[in-house]
Amino acid sequence: MSASATSVSHLRCEYLIDPEGIDETSPRLSWRLESDRRGARQMAYRIRVAGSRDALTSGSHLRWDSGRVESDRTTHVPYVGEKLQSRDRCSWTVEVWDETGASVTSAPAGWTMGLLKSADWSAKWIAADPEIIRRDPQAMAPTLTQPGTPSIFRRGFELVGAVRRATVYASARGVFELRANGRRVGNDLFAPEWTDYQKRIHYRTYDVTALLKAGINQFQATLGDGWWSGFVGWQESRARYGSLENSLVLQLEIELTTGERLTVGTDSDWRCTTGPILASDFMMGEQYDARRERLLGDSSNSRWLRAVEVAAPAVALVSQRSEPVRMTDTITPTAVDEVSPGVFIFNLGQNIAGWVRLQLKNVPTGTRLVLRHGERLNPDGTLYTENLRRAKATDTYIAKGAALETFEPHFTFHGFQYVELSGYPGTPPAGTVTGCVVQSATPPAGHFECSHPGVNRLWLNGVWSQRDNFLSVPTDCPQRDERLGWTGDAQVFLRTASYNSDVAAFFTKWMTDVEDAQTTDGIFPDVAPRVPEGKNFVGLDELCGAAGWADAGIIVPWTIWRVYGDQRIIERHWPSMVAWMNYLERTNPDGLRTRDLRNNYGDWLCIPTDTTFRTNSPMKDLLATAYWADDAAKMARMARVLGRQDEAVRFESMFERVRAAFQREFVRADGQLAVEAQTAYVIALTFDLLPEAVRARAAKRLVADIRGLDWHLSTGFIGISHLNPALTLSGNAEVAYRLLLQETYPSWLYPVLHGATTIWERWNGWTHQDGFFNPQMNSFNHYSLGSVGEWLFRHVAGIEIDPEVSGFRRFVLKPFIGRGLQFARASYRTMHGEIESHWQRAGERLTWQVRVPANTTAWIYIPSENGSMVSTDGLPLLGREGEFAICEAPAGRYEFQSTILDETTNQARALGRSGQ
Numbered sequence: 065m066s067a068s069a070t071s072v073s074h075l076r077c078e079y080l081i082d083p084e085g086i087d088e089t090s091p092r093l094s095w096r097l098e099s100d101r102r103g104a105r106q107m108a109y110r111i112r113v114a115g116s117r118d119a120l121t122s123g124s125h126l127r128w129d130s131g132r133v134e135s136d137r138t139t140h141v142p143y144v145g146e147k148l149q150s151r152d153r154c155s156w157t158v159e160v161w162d163e164t165g166a167s168v169t170s171a172p173a174g175w176t177m178g179l180l181k182s183a184d185w186s187a188k189w190i191a192a193d194p195e196i197i198r199r200d201p202q203a204m205a206p207t208l209t210q211p212g213t214p215s216i217f218r219r220g221f222e223l224v225g226a227v228r229r230a231t232v233y234a235s236a237r238g239v240f241e242l243r244a245n246g247r248r249v250g251n252d253l254f255a256p257e258w259t260d261y262q263k264r265i266h267y268r269t270y271d272v273t274a275l276l277k278a279g280i281n282q283f284q285a286t287l288g289d290g291w292w293s294g295f296v297g298w299q300e301s302r303a304r305y306g307s308l309e310n311s312l313v314l315q316l317e318i319e320l321t322t323g324e325r326l327t328v329g330t331d332s333d334w335r336c337t338t339g340p341i342l343a344s345d346f347m348m349g350e351q352y353d354a355r356r357e358r359l360l361g362d363s364s365n366s367r368w369l370r371a372v373e374v375a376a377p378a379v380a381l382v383s384q385r386s387e388p389v390r391m392t393d394t395i396t397p398t399a400v401d402e403v404s405p406g407v408f409i410f411n412l413g414q415n416i417a418g419w420v421r422l423q424l425k426n427v428p429t430g431t432r433l434v435l436r437h438g439e440r441l442n443p444d445g446t447l448y449t450e451n452l453r454r455a456k457a458t459d460t461y462i463a464k465g466a467a468l469e470t471f472e473p474h475f476t477f478h479g480f481q482y483v484e485l486s487g488y489p490g491t492p493p494a495g496t497v498t499g500c501v502v503q504s505a506t507p508p509a510g511h512f513e514c515s516h517p518g519v520n521r522l523w524l525n526g527v528w529s530q531r532d533n534f535l536s537v538p539t540d541c542p543q544r545d546e547r548l549g550w551t552g553d554a555q556v557f558l559r560t561a562s563y564n565s566d567v568a569a570f571f572t573k574w575m576t577d578v579e580d581a582q583t584t585d586g587i588f589p590d591v592a593p594r595v596p597e598g599k600n601f602v603g604l605d606e607l608c609g610a611a612g613w614a615d616a617g618i619i620v621p622w623t624i625w626r627v628y629g630d631q632r633i634i635e636r637h638w639p640s641m642v643a644w645m646n647y648l649e650r651t652n653p654d655g656l657r658t659r660d661l662r663n664n665y666g667d668w669l670c671i672p673t674d675t676t677f678r679t680n681s682p683m684k685d686l687l688a689t690a691y692w693a694d695d696a697a698k699m700a701r702m703a704r705v706l707g708r709q710d711e712a713v714r715f716e717s718m719f720e721r722v723r724a725a726f727q728r729e730f731v732r733a734d735g736q737l738a739v740e741a742q743t744a745y746v747i748a749l750t751f752d753l754l755p756e757a758v759r760a761r762a763a764k765r766l767v768a769d770i771r772g773l774d775w776h777l778s779t780g781f782i783g784i785s786h787l788n789p790a791l792t793l794s795g796n797a798e799v800a801y802r803l804l805l806q807e808t809y810p811s812w813l814y815p816v817l818h819g820a821t822t823i824w825e826r827w828n829g830w831t832h833q834d835g836f837f838n839p840q841m842n843s844f845n846h847y848s849l850g851s852v853g854e855w856l857f858r859h860v861a862g863i864e865i866d867p868e869v870s871g872f873r874r875f876v877l878k879p880f881i882g883r884g885l886q887f888a889r890a891s892y893r894t895m896h897g898e899i900e901s902h903w904q905r906a907g908e909r910l911t912w913q914v915r916v917p918a919n920t921t922a923w924i925y926i927p928s929e930n931g932s933m934v935s936t937d938g939l940p941l942l943g944r945e946g947e948f949a950i951c952e953a954p955a956g957r958y959e960f961q962s963t964i965l966d967e968t969t970n971q972a973r974a975l976g977r978s979g980q
């Protein structure tokens with residue numbers, strides 16, 4: 065195919081590639097046009113869907129034929145064909161016509177439907193007979209304070225002919241690993257993952273056709289605790305959902321080549337026993353005795369007891385709609401040190417979430433190897449584990465004495481860069497320890513690089529903290545006894561996350577957790593999924609309603625719509641968002657959000673840090689009111705998109721009312737705010753809460769505050785993502801660059817220069833002066849303060865959402881060239897294809913290459929001195945805006961050249977403008 069020809073790729077159904085077992089009866093289909101031809105675009109499309117590839121090829125029996133639709137739309141086209149039923153299989157293609165009149169048809173893609181009705185489940189829920197524990201002298205019964213021994217379930221069955229198709233549907237209260245005839249089913253981990261188990265439980269669907277055979281087959285499931293009955297959060301006890309009993313349902317549906325169909329479902333004919341895993345818990349780690357693997361070979365009835373049928377959960381089983389957790393990487397240690405005789409510490413060179421793969425050769429049977437995990441080392445070179453709090457993060461492996469044995473734990477994960485191995489006989493050879501990275505497998509989307517190695521590492525640290533914390537839900541940290549879906553952290557980081565990876569499906573799933581956790585009064589949560597109250601745990605009553613946290617209920621749907629053009633997420637959550645807005649209005653009739661703020665975290669971990677809970681302060685009142693106003697503004701805009709004009713008017717006037725109250729209470733005529741804090745100014749500017757007349761003065765005060773701190777930042781979680789964008793958009797890009805490149809504490813680069821490989825929870829997690837901060841709250845892997853990633857893409861590389869058009873169908877390219885960087889280069893894979901922006905300066909000369917994907921257009925803002933020559937690569941110049949020349953670019957690759965001020969003049973001028 066010639067370089068300029070159009071091709072169609074990336075066919076996706078509900079954001080996923082060829083998903084198995086979906087519940088969505090009107091799934092949305094998306095595809096991408098690929099071409100570097102200038103102006104490449106789609107004029108029309110035709111979708112065909114059939115029940116099989118053959119039917120699709122022959123064109124007979126189509127379930128849906130959209131016919132030729134004159135449209136440039138390539139995303140979120142809802143399926144409106146024949147009604148979809150449980151187990152349906154769909155193959156589809158899209159044919160597109162481009163602007164040259166040529167047409168091209170995609171390769172086929174597919175999806176299958178899951179079990180849509182509870183009546184589709186004939187299998188019974190089963191649990192292990194507690195007798196298996198009593199009969200096994202080594203096994204441990206679960207208690208509220210200690211994980212028990214995972215159970216193993218098994219069923220043999222005979223197939224009288226070859227298999228045409230076999231599908232297994234499985235769910236659990238607990239987490240499972242499945243095997244068919246000894247081979248692992250799927251490659252996902254911790255299935256069926258975390259939801260609010262009091263509202264819904266996931267099931268998963270796997271095609272196991274290739275794993276079964278004619279004759280005797282055996283299906284096996286290992287069932288661990290996971291979030292259902294294991295330690296969750298910082299409680300001393302387990303069983304947050306009221307039960308220590310794990311249970312499983314599994315339905316294997318088989319079609320033979322003879323046409324015969326049979327179902328093998330869990331019931332009391334399944335057998336259960338204990339195996340080599342003696343205990344496994346997310347926080348505590350795993351104990352594995354490889355010598356016990358042989359127990360599984362003993363098929364006597366005294367070891368394998370009948371499983372016990374238990375009541376099915378009262379809640380719905382739903383298909384998981386996001387990418388599963390998987391192992392996505394392995395890491396070879398960069399160094400190993402024997403810190404005391406027989407105790408070795410391996411440095412992975414990278415803080416990860418996951419575990420260690422242990423590889424042993426000819427280690428004597430019964431050798432007990434202990435792996436402890438930590439993020440940092442103490443000054444004496446030993447493992448620093450104090451900040452893990454109650455998480456033991458210890459895996460123990462007892463060797464069976466084979467020539468080669470390999471161990472990876474099953475139902476645990478740790479947050480660590482260093483691993484301590486003890487018990488190894490002699491010196492472990494290279495290859496003994498490998499780091500395994502485990503995360504929700506959100507597809508990578510963006511890459512950023514510039515001339516400053518520290519900034520590159522900073523960006524990468526954000527990427528790693530995202531990988532390490534997006535594990536089923538967006539968690540705060542992967543290492544200590546917490547790992548909860550804190551809504552504030554997630555909303556602050558969401559835009560950054562969306563540049564790094566495709567997080568559409570991940571957040572679509574999580575937004576359901578957020579809604580599930582909403583109270584009947586309409587209050588959105590501080591953590592989702594909800595973690596029911598227990599001893600030593602702040603319960604839901606308080607874990608909701610905090611400003612900047614609970615507002616995620618509005619910010620998440622808003623952002624997913626803006627970034628991915630997804631209207632359905634707004635539609636689906638509209639009633640719950642309105643309930644939240646009603647709650648805010650009801651509680652705060654005067655337009656100031658000062659009441660019922662519950663835990664009220666404020667600008668969490670700002671400097672100086674205020675971690676007092678449950679109190680009001682002018683700063684907290686200001687932030688809460690600002691967030692309310694912004695919620696209202698977003699709701700008004702979303703209401704218009706949905707065609708809900710009356711509600712749009714309601715929220716527009718709510719915004720005006722709250723904004724007026726904000727101004728009365730917090731803004732002085734000279735632009736000074738009632739609270740002199742960077743975050744206060746940043747938020748007021750970003751959320752458009754200031755009278756036009758004082759905006760510039762407020763921005764000046766913000767800069768003055770930064771200058772007063774000798775060009776240092778002081779924002780916490782809430783201000784941080786908006787800090788550099790607010791500076792840039794108020795004409796102070798040079799100040800933003802200065803903060804970016806600041807090396808002394810507190811700054812983004814300070815941790816980088818001290819070896820950070822992920823983003824730290826707090827600016828002072830470790831300092832020269834004081835060493836480690838108090839271990840009670842000192843994670844080295846919290847992404848919030850890394851939300852500067854958003855600014856690197858939006859304003860340094862200049863890849864920005866169009867103010868009018870969502871989903872990057874049209875977008876803005878507008879880099880702000882700042883002091884200290886010689887080049888910046890970013891690529892970003894949108895729903896429509898890859899945007900690229902690469903600028904480099906040589907003195908006053910700027911060269912800028914961009915790529916506008918097929919079927920999109922971009923507003924191009926070329927940084928250039930007013931009056932200087934700008935070369936626009938053939939695009940007509942439409943005008944100027946300050947220091948930018950403006951063009952509009954259809955799809956294609958372009959190179960622009962212009963003259964900009966050299967660094968020194970630029971800086972002098974910029975700082976002059978900011979009031980120096």
Ligand code: BGC
Pocket residue numbers: 540541546550552553665668846
């Ligand atoms: C978590 C945070 C969270 C905060 C609420 C902490 O314990 O780690 O990231 O947002 O509590 O203040």
